Amino acid sequence: MKRIKVLSIILTIAIMVVGCNPNGGKDTSNKESKSAINSEYINLTMVKPKTINPITNKDKSVSYITNLIYDGLFTIDENYNVVPQLVDQYTLLQGGRGIRIKLKDAKWHDEGKVTSDDVRFTVDFIKKTGDSPYNKLVENIASVDTTSSDELTINFKNAYAFSIEKLIFPIVSQDKIGKSDKKDIDNNNNNLIGNGPYKVEKYQEREGITLVANKEYYDELPEDIRNIKVSIVPDYDAQISMVMSLDSDMTNISLGDLSKFQEKEFNITNYEGRDFEYIMLNYNNKFFNNLDFRKAIAHAINRENIIQEGYMGDATLVNFPLNSKSKYYNKDIKSLAYDKEKAISYLEKVDLADNVKIQNENTKTKNTKNIKNTKNTENTKNKDQNNKKSLKKNDPNLKREADSKLQTKKEIKDLNLKIIVNKDNGERVKTANIISDNLKAIGIKSTIEQLTPEEIQSALAGNDYDLALLGWELSITPDPVEIIQSSGYSDEKLNNYISSLLNSTSQEQTKSVYKALQKHVVDNVAFISLGIRDEYIVNNRRIEGELSPNSFDVYEGISNISIKEYNTN
The missing domain is CATH 3.40.190.10 (Periplasmic binding protein-like II)
Structure with missing residues (x-):
């Protein structure tokens, strides 16, 4: 995990x-x-x-x-997209519960043919090796059925959008490794024949x-x-x-x-790695349950400056925890970009009473529908409008609303957001200071607490923070569910998107749902994405x-x- x-x-x-x-x-x-x-x-x-x-x-x-x-059945290219390797042709079975594969005419280095039996043996071998780094990749495989030397069907326990992306483990020889005694499995002389x-x-x-x-x-x-x-x-x-x-x-x-x-x-080549940097919000703070407040914070933070100054340009700005060149990455997302004026305008809209109003939204919607279904004459409409104008002057609800906004403004003025950051990570410490300055520019005070890794874990567990600068190692499989769920944000629409994504039965459906999911996460500021750290190859x-x-x-x-x-x- x-x-x-x-x-x-x-x-x-x-x-x-x-x-x-x-x-x-x-x-x-x-x-x-x-x-x-x-x-x-x-x-x-x-x-x-x-x-x-x-x-x-x-x-x-x-x-x-x-x-x-x-080689494996599939591999990952430079854009973190899955591409066939030993696979010549493949078809996802209806319902996404399996994949039918035809292998290429591949040979082992001792001239033997790579067969479907080798694939079945490899899957079983990984399952028996509980601490194999590939163990998670086969946990959803129920069985492997071989129909010929180069044709097989991999049956999955459950339909899963990224089943193909998990078939990237190396295929090993049943003839060479399968005949080794358990104690000789790791003997290097028994592991010299590849494909x-x-x-x-x-x-x-x-x-x-x-x-x-x-x-x-x-x-x-x-x-x-x-x-x-x-x-x-x-x-x-x-x-x-x-x-x-x-x-x-x-x-x-x-x-x-x-x-x-x-x-x-030397020449240096940089490429996107899997280390994702982001800001987690504490939803136990009542302000972060208000969308206008979250949008104000998002617009206040200069992410481009953070990439250049905080991370010294050694990261790629992203709006979502996914490689920016992935086929699933939604390049059409209109992110909540740095805009001080917009941040201030959203801050002006914040009303903590809205958190209660949202709970009554469904009832309100039903009443609106009933009103739309009622046929009124033009005279009745005019009377209603006049009555509303008359009521507004003395409406106690309007007074309560005004008082609530005044109270909210006072609380915002008194806010002092606690930003926690790993004191041993220089880039994140610099980033925390940039964020603090950004918040100050829109009138929000903050305090940076530089903690040890152990202290950060304790603060997260005890909800003793408001903003946390964190890193997350992205899975090689482009499944975003765990990091979204760990953010603490949840709503019915999000849960439906996640369910649809995980149960997707075609790549077209996966792309469509994934695109909508990303937009929903960004629009609702579930967390604030910063970037994905670069990695480097150096050569003479x-x-x-x-x-x-x-x-x-x-x-x-x-x-x-x-x-x-x-x-x-």
Whole structure:
């Protein structure tokens, strides 16, 4: 399950390139030089693995390598959209309770055919491995029925809008892994046969892995595809050191290490990750139950300035917790953009009595309908209008309404909103100060409390805050339900949208409901979205070509990378 992140930005463990052998075509007088700059390989690194079994491995740097060796039924592209991989054709069954699949003519690296039995075995294997990182992806699979060697049906326990997006786990060989004893499942020698674009030529536990292009790959690969050497290093810091010393061609790095690579030797590629930054509102505060007040706050906050000043441009502004290039992202949403005048005008409208009025809205609507169904003559209408004018002068309800607004204005003047933020996260602390200044500009006082992660969790649990600056690690599956429900906001229409989304039985229906859901969340200011943090790949300049990275597969597109002659002098 996704959870609120109140720690500082979590470092994504990265993959780097390691230099191994000098270029045999050059006369290298300095035999001690082992730099990757002189290597004919693309050089990567990974932290020493406990296993290279892709189903049981939990280390990100290792999984980025196994992604080169193993394919799944589907994968995630650079825009976080699902695309077929081993799947040739597929059809969702009526009612969304299953998917019928025809596999491509794919082979294992030992020339055996990838079959529907391998898919069934993989699903069962993941289910039996309770701590597999892919366990959540198969929990809705009831069974896998095979009808031929390349045809199968995956049956789901429940209809679910994102069933296809969950079929991204690697497929492993029943023949190789299925015949291993339980104690030998993680033995590296039993996990050398994959089905992906690269195959293992050599594996040595201390030195690393040599990967060569799979000439029998079912998809077209570039003619000049480069082989890869993966060196084993003890930790993330060693990966950074390797790329800085030019013994590694590329790695993904954390924001904290970005400044180390602002030199002429390196190129930096940034891409949207899955770390979503947002402001959560405390609905136990009566003001946040008022839509006009929430809109005032939303219009008061300069989100574009926050992205540039708070996060130093290292984030993408979004209106909803979803990658901005996703096919589900609603680009037509008219967000509540920064507008000081609008913020003040909405603040003027705030009347806490409205919270009570809304509860009587249904009764009021019914009465209005009855009035519309009554046939009145023109004379009667005129009499009614005159009576209303007469009543307005002495209407006690109007006086109470005026008194209520005056009382609300006084309470707003006395407000002091508590903003809580992780004191160890510099970007969020800067953002909190920007928000405080924005609120001050429309006449709302606030106090920033910088807390430890543990104190933030306690404050959230005890509702001891008004605004909370938080982070959320988005699921690789574009399911927004958990973060919406955790926000504390709820209404009947929202619940209907969520139900319709989760029970959607076609991609067209999913897109339509998702679009409406996003608009409803934004229009009602359920929470305030800020942005999605960038992640980074750094490479030395002997590497040519562009990767298409995402946080699921940072080496997407590596088969298109070429190497140029490079002079470090």
